[in-house]
Amino acid sequence: MINNKTYDVVIVGSGISGAVMAKTLTQAGKTVLLLEAGLTAGISLDRNGDYQNYVDYLNTFYIASAKVPNSPYPNIKDAPSIDVLDMQPISGPNSPSTSGYLVQAGPLPFASDCLRGPGGTTLHWLGSTPRMLPNDFKMKTLYGQGVDWPISYEDLMPYYEMAELEIGVSGNVNDIHWPEASNKQEQVELTNKFYGKDYVFPMEEIPTSYIDGVFTKLVAEVNTKNPVKVSGKDTKIKFSTTPQGRNSVPNKQYPYRDITWDSKTKKLVLQKDKYWCPETKEVVDSPLDEKYEYLPVGATWDPNTGQRCEGNASCVPICPVQAKYNALKTLYKSDRHKITIKTQSVASRILYDEKTGQVTGVEYKTYHTADSITYDTNIAKGKIYVLAASAIENAKILLASNAANSSDQVGRNLMDHLCLLTWGLLPEKGFPFRGPGSTTNMSSFRDGDFRKEHAAWICPIDNWGWGWPVFSPGSDLSNALAKNMFGKELRDQLADTLPKQLLLHYECEQLPEPDNRVTIDPAYRDQIGNYRPVIHYDASDYMKKAFETAKNINNQLFKATGTQDFTFYSPTLTADYVGYQEQGYNFWGAGHIVGTHRMGASKKDSVVNKDSRTWDHDNLYLVGCGNMPTLGTSNPTLTMTALTFKAAEAILKQLEK
Amino acid sequence: MESNKKSADIFLDISVFLTGFNKMELLGTGMLETYFNVVMNMNNVASVESFLAESEKILIKNQGNEEKINNEILHKLMPDSLYNGLAKNIITMWYMGNWMNTVISPQSYVQGLIWGVAETHPPGAKQPGYASWSTAPKTVQ
Ligand SMILES: Cc1cc2nc3c(=O)[nH]c(=O)nc-3n(C[C@H](O)[C@H](O)[C@H](O)COP(=O)(O)OP(=O)(O)OC[C@H]3O[C@@H](n4cnc5c(N)ncnc54)[C@H](O)[C@@H]3O)c2cc1C
Numbered sequence: 001m002i003n004n005k006t007y008d009v010v011i012v013g014s015g016i017s018g019a020v021m022a023k024t025l026t027q028a029g030k031t032v033l034l035l036e037a038g039l040t041a042g043i044s045l046d047r048n049g050d051y052q053n054y055v056d057y058l059n060t061f062y063i064a065s066a067k068v069p070n071s072p073y074p075n076i077k078d079a080p081s082i083d084v085l086d087m088q089p090i091s092g093p094n095s096p097s098t099s100g101y102l103v104q105a106g107p108l109p110f111a112s113d114c115l116r117g118p119g120g121t122t123l124h125w126l127g128s129t130p131r132m133l134p135n136d137f138k139m140k141t142l143y144g145q146g147v148d149w150p151i152s153y154e155d156l157m158p159y160y161e162m163a164e165l166e167i168g169v170s171g172n173v174n175d176i177h178w179p180e181a182s183n184k185q186e187q188v189e190l191t192n193k194f195y196g197k198d199y200v201f202p203m204e205e206i207p208t209s210y211i212d213g214v215f216t217k218l219v220a221e222v223n224t225k226n227p228v229k230v231s232g233k234d235t236k237i238k239f240s241t242t243p244q245g246r247n248s249v250p251n252k253q254y255p256y257r258d259i260t261w262d263s264k265t266k267k268l269v270l271q272k273d274k275y276w277c278p279e280t281k282e283v284v285d286s287p288l289d290e291k292y293e294y295l296p297v298g299a300t301w302d303p304n305t306g307q308r309c310e311g312n313a314s315c316v317p318i319c320p321v322q323a324k325y326n327a328l329k330t331l332y333k334s335d336r337h338k339i340t341i342k343t344q345s346v347a348s349r350i351l352y353d354e355k356t357g358q359v360t361g362v363e364y365k366t367y368h369t370a371d372s373i374t375y376d377t378n379i380a381k382g383k384i385y386v387l388a389a390s391a392i393e394n395a396k397i398l399l400a401s402n403a404a405n406s407s408d409q410v411g412r413n414l415m416d417h418l419c420l421l422t423w424g425l426l427p428e429k430g431f432p433f434r435g436p437g438s439t440t441n442m443s444s445f446r447d448g449d450f451r452k453e454h455a456a457w458i459c460p461i462d463n464w465g466w467g468w469p470v471f472s473p474g475s476d477l478s479n480a481l482a483k484n485m486f487g488k489e490l491r492d493q494l495a496d497t498l499p500k501q502l503l504l505h506y507e508c509e510q511l512p513e514p515d516n517r518v519t520i521d522p523a524y525r526d527q528i529g530n531y532r533p534v535i536h537y538d539a540s541d542y543m544k545k546a547f548e549t550a551k552n553i554n555n556q557l558f559k560a561t562g563t564q565d566f567t568f569y570s571p572t573l574t575a576d577y578v579g580y581q582e583q584g585y586n587f588w589g590a591g592h593i594v595g596t597h598r599m600g601a602s603k604k605d606s607v608v609n610k611d612s613r614t615w616d617h618d619n620l621y622l623v624g625c626g627n628m629p630t631l632g633t634s635n636p637t638l639t640m641t642a643l644t645f646k647a648a649e650a651i652l653k654q655l656e657k
Numbered sequence: 658m659e660s661n662k663k664s665a666d667i668f669l670d671i672s673v674f675l676t677g678f679n680k681m682e683l684l685g686t687g688m689l690e691t692y693f694n695v696v697m698n699m700n701n702v703a704s705v706e707s708f709l710a711e712s713e714k715i716l717i718k719n720q721g722n723e724e725k726i727n728n729e730i731l732h733k734l735m736p737d738s739l740y741n742g743l744a745k746n747i748i749t750m751w752y753m754g755n756w757m758n759t760v761i762s763p764q765s766y767v768q769g770l771i772w773g774v775a776e777t778h779p780p781g782a783k784q785p786g787y788a789s790w791s792t793a794p795k796t797v798q
């Protein structure tokens with residue numbers, strides 16, 4: 001069956017990248033068809049239905065025995081999600097692990113997941129939103145590693161500001177530490193240069209956790225009395241507070257209220273005294289007598305819920321009050337008269353004219369009910385097409401279509417932050433298991449000449465005890481029971497130790513490597529005949545050397561702060577276990593799935609140009625973290641959202657040519 | 658009914674010694690009935706009955722002598738070889754809201770005793786409010 005309506009733009013996926021597209025394009029008056037693979041129940045334009053569905057997610061989370069990122073959300077056989085619970089060791093070169101949606105060919109299993117469902121992965125993301133550092137865009141030039149970006153940090157600055165408004169970032173610009181600053185003045189100068197002199201985030205900084213205070217104080221003493229030695233040199237450890245997409249108190253100095261399309265200049269503009277009015281569907285002036293103050297965006301079912309983070313401490317996998325940003329908040333701001341949403345509709349292929357390269361349609365399969373084996377196949381038509389199905393899925397759809405791949409880079413350069421976790425008991429109680437997942441990070445090793453030798457990292461202080469590596473507090477209970485503890489002795493033992501738990505994660509920047517990649521194989525398909533992604537993945541010595549260095553620094557820090565080390569690594573702890581210089585290390589995935597259709601300056605070695613348009617197809621754009629040529633040490637979504645605004649601008653320009 | 662009520666009382670009394678929480682605290686979770694039913698329904702009845710009979714004996718014989726009660730619990734209830742590990746499963750149920758590896762209900766998760774012991778709240782429920790995490794928990798202030 002062919003649906004013959006032609007939209008201005010067809011978008012695949014309703015995650016943050018698809019939602020930002022849909023909102024920006026429809027508010028600029030363009031018609032959009034949004035294809036979403038997940039269940040219809042997950043997108044409800046009626047508030048009551050929206051709330052009921054969210055309560056179902058929450059109850060599913062409560063009863064999940066393993067509260068992993070995807071645990072609250074349905075996993076549908078017609079559009080399966082990658083799930084960390086499916087991760088297994090890979091036994092040999094030709095025996096991939098196939099227990100989950102991914103076919104893991106190894107040698108190491110890829111350790112991150114994402115959510116295929118309305119709203120996408122931001123439903124379960126943590127919400128940390130640091131910008132990348134200016135040097136991250138020039139890895140090849142500065143450090144001889146990876147590649148340079150085709151754009152600079154400065155090029156991206158206005159779009160970063162748009163992303164920070166859209167997500168609703170809370171933070172303190174003056175508390176972001178620059179690794180290269182050697183004194184206060186340099187610190188201030190760099191902030192002024194790279195954020196603008198008076199720039200502030202939409203909301204004040206989220207209060208840092210009590211455990212942040214305990215640990216950073218201990219480290220400050222170490223810095224003065226007994227500094228950590230790195231390559232024989234005394235090194236002071238610095239911390240930054242983490243900007244994040246969760247609601248706090250509005251910053252009265254924040255001036256922007258909306259992002260609008262200006263047809264005349266052909267630019268997206270951050271507006272101070274104009275905004276797009278949902279009633280009149282046009283850009284209007286703010287009332288003259290109104291003193292503007294940023295208004296936190298609350299829950300999708302009730303704007304008054306989630307106006308502030310309430311400290312539920314469950315941001316991953318679900319924020320009960322939606323104080324944390326998720327993409328549905330953006331999607332619901334779309335002009336509802338201009339957007340058509342088709343759910344349970346899984347894009348399978350891009351169709352294009354072999355001669356001109358013009359994309360002529362997206363083939364998609366609409367399944368009837370969850371897990372059903374019956375479906376209809378349709379073709380969606382638009383002037384322009386946008387894939388926003390997340391990094392692995394975008395690459396897979398392109399490979400299945402034999403599209404956009406003249407560079408042979410589609411699917412390659414798959415990256416993640418490889419997280420080396422360390423855990424111990426603080427000498428005093430820090431009271432973890434409270435508040436947002438992380439509020440402060442160790443930022444000293446985000447940049448430096450060492451990047452010639454090994455990966456840089458950011459190291460968040462975790463606010464949730466040892467939950468991630470060893471499933472605390474449940475495991476602490478079972479360990480105590482294994483020793484036959486019970487009664488008051490058991491209670492006292494847990495009460496004494498749980499509040500002292502400290503967890504750090506050294507999130508190391510993986511470089512783009514051609515053999516870390518997504519491929520397809522006709523032998524592996526899902527229930528409705530779509531390809532399952534086949535993943536080839538490994539950790540190079542550049543990563544392992546970072547593990548060694550980070551662990552060495554960590555050991556010194558634990559010792560000097562009196563933190564009793566409980567870290568252990570073993571092949572049974574996680575399937576990602578690597579050896580380096582006679583030491584074993586486990587690493588964990590960060591959920592930062594990046595790089596599978598990278599952006600570049602040349603058609604020869606990249607898939608999209610700096611506007612996210614594919615080199616091979618004039619009317620096909622790709623959005624999402626797959627565009628990022630390198631990863632830096634920032635959580636990627638803010639940067640990706642900035643790139644998405646830039647892409648939306650390019651699309652509007654192309655449509656209005 | 659009578660005997661069931663009596664069994665539930667013994668279950669509560671022995672739970673006090675197994676968990677280290679007093680009767681009021683356990684009743685305060687509102688989970689007693691649910692947990693008692695889980696114990697009765699998810700296990701071999703004869704085994705549960707003898708567990709409760711043994712518990713009653715220990716409690717009556719050593720009434721008022723906590724040390725003796727604990728010593729007998731250690732040897733007569735706690736070993737994994739006895740009653741299919743029922744004592745430890747009961748403790749886990751009160752602390753985590755789980756029976757074996759399954760969460761009994763959304764409510765049981767929320768009522769897990771472990772969160773209070775860790776001086777926090779169950780993640781995703783009973784939220785303590787904006788900025789609460791930036792100071793020590795109220796219980797110790
Ligand atoms: C546990 C965890 C924590 C994270 N924390 C952070 C963090 O703190 N900070 C940060 O910056 N990033 C974080 N991330 C990463 C972040 O969530 C992602 O970068 C971001 O959500 C990606 O957005 P997206 O729109 O590109 O893709 P997604 O959000 O994954 O959305 C893709 C959408 O496409 C749909 N779709 C997929 N396939 C098809 C198809 N074939 N047809 C139709 N629709 C399809 C999906 O259903 C979904 O709606 C985290 C990730 C995880 C897993």
Ligand code: SF4
Nearest residue numbers: 309310312313315319
């Ligand atoms: S701490 Fe709680 S309220 Fe705040 S964002 Fe996380 S889950 Fe939401």
